[in-house]
Amino acid sequence: MSREKVLQLLRAQEGYLSGEALSRDLSLSRAAVWKAVEGLRKDGYEIEARTGLGYRLISVPDVLTEGEIRRYLGSGGLLGCELHCLDSVDSTNTYAKKLAMQGAPEGTVVIANHQTAGRGRMGRQFQSPKDKGIYLTLLLRPCLPPARLMPVTAMAGVAVCDAVEKVCGVRPGLKWPNDPVIGKRKLCGVLTEMSLEGETGQVQYLVLGIGINMSQTAEDFTPDVAQIATSLNTSLGWAVCRSELAAALIREVERLYLTLLCGDLSEYLAAYRRDCVNLGKTVQLLGEEREVVTAVDIDEEFGLVVRTANGEEKTVRSGEVSVRGMYGYVE
Amino acid sequence: MSREKVLQLLRAQEGYLSGEALSRDLSLSRAAVWKAVEGLRKDGYEIEARTGLGYRLISVPDVLTEGEIRRYLGSGGLLGCELHCLDSVDSTNTYAKKLAMQGAPEGTVVIANHQTAGRGRMGRQFQSPKDKGIYLTLLLRPCLPPARLMPVTAMAGVAVCDAVEKVCGVRPGLKWPNDPVIGKRKLCGVLTEMSLEGETGQVQYLVLGIGINMSQTAEDFTPDVAQIATSLNTSLGWAVCRSELAAALIREVERLYLTLLCGDLSEYLAAYRRDCVNLGKTVQLLGEEREVVTAVDIDEEFGLVVRTANGEEKTVRSGEVSVRGMYGYVE
Numbered sequence: 001m002s003r004e005k006v007l008q009l010l011r012a013q014e015g016y017l018s019g020e021a022l023s024r025d026l027s028l029s030r031a032a033v034w035k036a037v038e039g040l041r042k043d044g045y046e047i048e049a050r051t052g053l054g055y056r057l058i059s060v061p062d063v064l065t066e067g068e069i070r071r072y073l074g075s076g077g078l079l080g081c082e083l084h085c086l087d088s089v090d091s092t093n094t095y096a097k098k099l100a101m102q103g104a105p106e107g108t109v110v111i112a113n114h115q116t117a118g119r120g121r122m123g124r125q126f127q128s129p130k131d132k133g134i135y136l137t138l139l140l141r142p143c144l145p146p147a148r149l150m151p152v153t154a155m156a157g158v159a160v161c162d163a164v165e166k167v168c169g170v171r172p173g174l175k176w177p178n179d180p181v182i183g184k185r186k187l188c189g190v191l192t193e194m195s196l197e198g199e200t201g202q203v204q205y206l207v208l209g210i211g212i213n214m215s216q217t218a219e220d221f222t223p224d225v226a227q228i229a230t231s232l233n234t235s236l237g238w239a240v241c242r243s244e245l246a247a248a249l250i251r252e253v254e255r256l257y258l259t260l261l262c263g264d265l266s267e268y269l270a271a272y273r274r275d276c277v278n279l280g281k282t283v284q285l286l287g288e289e290r291e292v293v294t295a296v297d298i299d300e301e302f303g304l305v306v307r308t309a310n311g312e313e314k315t316v317r318s319g320e321v322s323v324r325g326m327y328g329y330v331e
Numbered sequence: 332m333s334r335e336k337v338l339q340l341l342r343a344q345e346g347y348l349s350g351e352a353l354s355r356d357l358s359l360s361r362a363a364v365w366k367a368v369e370g371l372r373k374d375g376y377e378i379e380a381r382t383g384l385g386y387r388l389i390s391v392p393d394v395l396t397e398g399e400i401r402r403y404l405g406s407g408g409l410l411g412c413e414l415h416c417l418d419s420v421d422s423t424n425t426y427a428k429k430l431a432m433q434g435a436p437e438g439t440v441v442i443a444n445h446q447t448a449g450r451g452r453m454g455r456q457f458q459s460p461k462d463k464g465i466y467l468t469l470l471l472r473p474c475l476p477p478a479r480l481m482p483v484t485a486m487a488g489v490a491v492c493d494a495v496e497k498v499c500g501v502r503p504g505l506k507w508p509n510d511p512v513i514g515k516r517k518l519c520g521v522l523t524e525m526s527l528e529g530e531t532g533q534v535q536y537l538v539l540g541i542g543i544n545m546s547q548t549a550e551d552f553t554p555d556v557a558q559i560a561t562s563l564n565t566s567l568g569w570a571v572c573r574s575e576l577a578a579a580l581i582r583e584v585e586r587l588y589l590t591l592l593c594g595d596l597s598e599y600l601a602a603y604r605r606d607c608v609n610l611g612k613t614v615q616l617l618g619e620e621r622e623v624v625t626a627v628d629i630d631e632e633f634g635l636v637v638r639t640a641n642g643e644e645k646t647v648r649s650g651e652v653s654v655r656g657m658y659g660y661v662e
Contacts, residue, residue: 097432101429122533152529196526198480199508200650201481318530
């Protein structure tokens with residue numbers, strides 16, 4: 001971990017820091033300091049070395065390493081006790097479930113640069129090209145009955161909006177049931193999975209997976225997904241630091257989780273109703289049949305209240321129907 | 332697989348079978364035949380070899396191998412398409428869940444001679460000493476809502492009774508909620524676990540774990556478990572073939588599963604009510620409080636209907652309370 005220590009000192013220094021000072025302050029040989037610098041360069045840190053002056057940190061790469069994420073995460077907190085930062089994985093949710101079975105503690109977080117078999121809701125895939133997104137799963141062990149956990153996915157949509165707003169100053173909208181959108185296109189996918197003891201219905205663990213598109217362009221997606229997806233950097237026009245956003249996400253999910261445990265969801269419901277881009281619009285319900293209706297409200301369980309052509313109101317649930325705008329993903 | 336083929340021919344032969352005949356019929360060298368025989372002996376098959384006469388199968392070991400189980404299982408059927416026979420594993424349920432995540436098909440069965448971290452309901456352990464039990468998990472992928480799957484554990488209790496009766500001619504009783512018992516002691520544990528997509532509540536997979544005590548004696552258990560547990564061979568006074576019982580279990584769970592899918596549980600409910608050893612007896616409810624009541628019926632959802640001291644009737648559910656007899660595990 002001399003690499004982390006060298007990085008810490010270089011970060012703290014405004015100008016140059018001599019190899020001698022580094023060696024002395026860290027009780028490392030000059031060769032070990034050089035090796036650490038080389039290692040950091042390989043990770044993408046730009047470090048200038050000038051004879052007689054020493055080393056200077058010029059730029060930090062956009063990497064999802066434990067060190068970078070912890071800088072933003074700070075200490076304490078319920079979630080993030082363990083961070084598993086992986087370069088590539090089949091699916092962060094699958095990996096987290098395996099950790100859960102091995103007894104990993106609540107608050108364990110799995111983050112990957114790449115998913116080879118990223119999964120979405122209803123058995124769909126989630127396209128997760130390398131280095132272009134944040135693919136993150138949080139492990140929770142709530143002592144709540146499954147019914148009390150049903151809102152977690154919708155609430156996670158709000159948490160993503162909160163995190164993006166805090167880091168970027170822009171608040172995404174929410175396409176029902178839980179897709180954060182920017183400019184009418186999907187920014188993020190959420191997949192919650194839970195393991196129950198069958199007979200008692202006791203929840204053993206829950207994994208909350210969040211995939212945020214960060215720097216994908218149309219070519220990074222298959223044509224069908226390219227039509228409905230966007231990425232944060234593309235839509236903002238500037239590059240957001242992935243580790244900063246990952247840390248913000250962890251903190252927002254923590255807030256969500258504490259709210260879920262206390263049971264008063266009114267704040268999240270209010271935020272959801274404000275953020276939901278479908279309300280007041282005409283949408284198509286795609287279920288067993290296709291139906292054109294007007295979305296009028298979100299009920300207490302995050303169901304979508306719609307008004308049908310003959311003026312009747314009914315509530316539809318995620319899993320029964322999906323929703324499309326009339327002219328695209330949202331509108 | 333020359334070992335399996337040699338075994339098959341030896342089984343089919345009443346007396347001796349010459350090495351020459353084996354070699355010719357199986358198109359194997361004499362050395363290969365000898366190697367196969369040696370391998371079978373290592374697996375515990377007793378095979379006599381006499382000069383001028385050849386080989387003769389004397390006895391078959393009590394092993395849980397795919398070959399032995401398939402002999403009894405026969406071909407076809409919905410469950411048992413894949414049999415994973417392991418010598419030792421942490422937990423067959425955990426192993427099956429990992430297989431499920433890797434896409435293993437419905438009907439996959441995991442069987443082990445030994446569990447190092449066998450699990451029971453409510454986070455309890457299930458003691459699984461080596462070679463002394465059947466530790467078996469079946470992987471199901473039912474397209475049913477979770478509520479429709481709640482009866483599966485209770486029904487599995489009936490399935491175990493059916494399998495034991497078919498193989499041994501003796502029918503165990505059932506201690507509510509789902510423990511097969513013989514002579515007032517616990518013979519078997521059942522643990523169902525399922526994985527849900529959190530938001531839609533869609534079931535991804537269900538694992539049904541069954542552990543049957545076969546040849547344990549008191550010394551094989553910790554003192555607390557030794558007080559309430561028994562094993563099949565001990566209580567019967569003779570040795571039951573584990574692979575035969577394992578195969579019967581797979582077939583009975585298959586019948587249970589088809590019943591669950593069709594939705595008419597009346598046959599299993601009737602069997603449960605007949606088998607339940609608690610009905611008509613005084614039992615202690617061990618929940619948040621301790622209460623002495625009379626067990627009077629099993630309701631449509633396999634809940635226990637009890638009459639309290641002041642004559643009121645109420646239904647208790649597994650997970651809320653456990654039940655003990657007044658003078659021991661059952662009575």
